Structures are given as C-alpha cells and as structure tokens.
Amino acid sequence: MARTASSAGLAKDSDSVRQERVYRTEAIVLREMDYAEADRILTLLTPGGKLSALGRGIRRPTSRRVGHLGLFYRVQLMLARGRNLDTITQAECLEAYEGLRGDLLRFTHACYAGELVERFAQEGEENQPLYDLMAQALRWLAEEHDLPLWTRYLELRVLSVSGYQPDLFHCVNCHRDIQPEVNYLHAAQGGLLCARCGPGQPQARAVSLNAQKVLRYLQTHDTADVRALKVGNATHSEVESLLRGYLEYTLERELKSVAFLQRLRREMTST
Numbered sequence: 580m581a582r583t584a585s586s587a588g589l590a591k592d593s594d595s596v597r598q599e600r601v602y603r604t605e606a607i608v609l610r611e612m613d614y615a616e617a618d619r620i621l622t623l624l625t626p627g628g629k630l631s632a633l634g635r636g637i638r639r640p641t642s643r644r645v646g647h648l649g650l651f652y653r654v655q656l657m658l659a660r661g662r663n664l665d666t667i668t669q670a671e672c673l674e675a676y677e678g679l680r681g682d683l684l685r686f687t688h689a690c691y692a693g694e695l696v697e698r699f700a701q702e703g704e705e706n707q708p709l710y711d712l713m714a715q716a717l718r719w720l721a722e723e724h725d726l727p728l729w730t731r732y733l734e735l736r737v738l739s740v741s742g743y744q745p746d747l748f749h750c751v752n753c754h755r756d757i758q759p760e761v762n763y764l765h766a767a768q769g770g771l772l773c774a775r776c777g778p779g780q781p782q783a784r785a786v787s788l789n790a791q792k793v794l795r796y797l798q799t800h801d802t803a804d805v806r807a808l809k810v811g812n813a814t815h816s817e818v819e820s821l822l823r824g825y826l827e828y829t830l831e832r833e834l835k836s837v838a839f840l841q842r843l844r845r846e847m848t849s850t
C-alpha cells in the first residue's frame with residue numbers, strides 16, 4: 580500500500596490503516612472471565628471462528644459502550660485489533676435468548692452447548708454453519724420443552740458441520756446397507772459396523788434398534804420433526820451415552836490433529 584502513496588495520498592493511507600485496525604463482526608458470547616478491576620475477557624464464537632476479546636469496563640454498571648454484552652447473547656461488535664487481545668469498542672445486542680435467563684435448567688443446557696461448540700470451534704477458522712447452529716441451539720434451549728432431546732440433536736449437528744458426521748446407513752467396514760437389527764457404533768471408524776463386522780471389535784458398542792432409529796431420525800430431520808419426536812427414557816439414555824463416547828473420541832482426535840499441525844508449523848518456521 581505504501582508503494583502507491585503519493586504525497587496527496589498519505590492522509591488517505593493512514594486512514595485506511597486506521598480502518599483495518601477496527602473491524603465489525605457478529606458474535607455469540609460463549610464464555611466470560613473477569614479481568615483486572617472492571618474488565619472481562621470474552622470467548623466469542625464468530626462466523627470467522629473462535630476469538631478471545633477484551634471488554635474494558637464491562638463490569639461497571641454504567642458501561643454504555645459495551646453494556647449489551649452478556650453470556651449467550653448474540654451481538655454485533657466493533658473491535659480494535661490489539662497486540663495480544665482485540666478490544667471490544669462497541670456492542671449491540673441482536674438476540675438475548677430471554678428464556679435462558681432465570682431458568683437454571685435451560686441455562687445449564689446452554690452452558691453445555693457453549694462448551695461443546697467451543698471445543699469444536701477453531702481460532703481463525705471460518706465456520707458459518709457452526710455459528711448458525713449455535714445461534715439456533717440457543718433458541719431451542721430457550722424455548723423448546725424436551726431439552727435433553729434438543730441437546731442430542733445439537734450434538735449430531737455439531738458433528739455434521741464439523742465434518743465428523745457418523746455414517747448410520749452403511750457399514751463403515753464392508754459398506755453393506757445397515758439392516759434393522761443390533762449394529763455397532765465405532766467412533767474411530769466413523770459410524771456403524773454391521774452385525775457381521777461389529778462383534779469382536781473391542782471399541783465397537785452395540786446399539787439397540789430403537790437407539791439407531793433415534794440417531795438416524797435426529798441426523799436426517801429438521802426442527803419441526805424433532806419437536807414431534809418422543810423418546811423413552813431408556814432409549815434416550817442409550818443415545819446419550821453413545822453420543823458422549825463418540826464426541827469424546829472425536830474431540831480427542833481433533834485436539835491431536837490440531838496439536839500436530841501446530842507442531843508442524845513450528846518446525847517448518849524454525850528451519
């Protein structure tokens with residue numbers, strides 16, 4: 580840019596540098612941590628990835644600039660780039676998800692959703708579908724009735740938009756169609772193993788027919804259909820436990836691959 584600067588263009592140039600220091604983004608507040616006397620460090624989910632930012636004076640009741648910032652708010656932000664942390668200079672609340680406030684059960688489910696999405700989100704890695712999903716999930720958890728079911732739905736959606744959707748229709752080993760019988764979920768292989776391939780695999784977990792139906796239904800239906808679904812306690816517990824195992828395995832692999840990439844990057848820049 581400096582190369583094109585003429586004497587007349589100098590002022591314009593410093594203007595554009597100033598503009599680049601400041602940027603706008605939509606964000607959802609995933610986590611907040613008190614900092615210094617009246618500041619707070621926020622973990623934000625944006626369509627452009629995860630971001631930590633400083634809200635100066637945010638804990639002062641009179642803070643007008645950033646008074647519209649709170650946990651699980653969807654906000655429009657102005658930020659100034661900083662050496663370590665970007666600073667929030669303006670905030671406007673777009674959606675407060677009122678149903679979450681003052682309802683411990685709903686709020687607790689939102690906390691879990693926030694933790695889950697935070698673990699799948701990467702810094703500086705664009706993921707608009709993950710952002711849209713979190714915005715929707717907070718709406719579900721603020722308004723819908725069967726919170727555990729909507730949480731399972733969220734878990735499957737998070738896996739899908741992160742590129743880890745389990746294959747529930749074909750055996751991940753022999754590729755035959757999955758038949759309506761007990762089959763086996765295998766996280767490392769990314770889906771179900773059929774009744775021939777599954778038995779004897781130490782990491783494979785048997786899945787009842789009912790649990791398979793619920794998993795498939797949640798994976799392939801939209802919100803109106805989820806609202807109509809009723810799942811018995813035993814089946815729900817099975818689905819919950821299967822998904823927990825699947826998520827834990829996937830997150831561990833994700834963490835390892837991120838650590839591997841970081842190490843690779845360090846080694847490449849140090850040579």
Ligand SMILES: [Zn+2]
Binds near residue numbers: 750751753755775777
């Ligand atoms: Zn098979």
